[in-house]
Amino acid sequence: MKQLTKAEEDIMQVLWDLGEANVASINEKFPEPKPAYNTVSTIVRILESKEFVGYRKEGRGHIYYPLVPKSDYSNQSLNKLVDSYFQGSFKSMVSFFMKKNDISIKEMEAILKEINKKK
Structure with a gap:
């Protein structure tokens, strides 16, 4: 794409x-x-x-x-971002955003709950 x-x-x-x-x-x-x-x-x-x-x-x-669904383009763009700036590591990306955006433990727990719901 x-x-x-x-x-x-x-x-x-x-x-x-x-x-x-x-x-x-x-x-x-x-x-x-x-x-x-x-x-x-x-x-x-x-x-x-x-x-x-x-x-x-x-x-x-x-x-x-x-013709291209927004979700397809968003996924491709996110993968390109992760590959280009975080050596393909989503863990590195999340860590970066946690440090730079001062995400609280409560916010991170809420994110983890959402991830676990999707599994």
């Missing part, structure tokens, strides 16, 4: 939230100052060429929808 730029990820986040949308609806979801309509349109076409977005014709326009 290809890696996305920040701008591409921002548009994908909107599409994942909406499910499907035209360019104007995507642009509407951005905070002020909003990107130019043409910029959003260009990025959507790039996402289409990367096979992250599909479309169907509706009237004179297109309705775009995600």
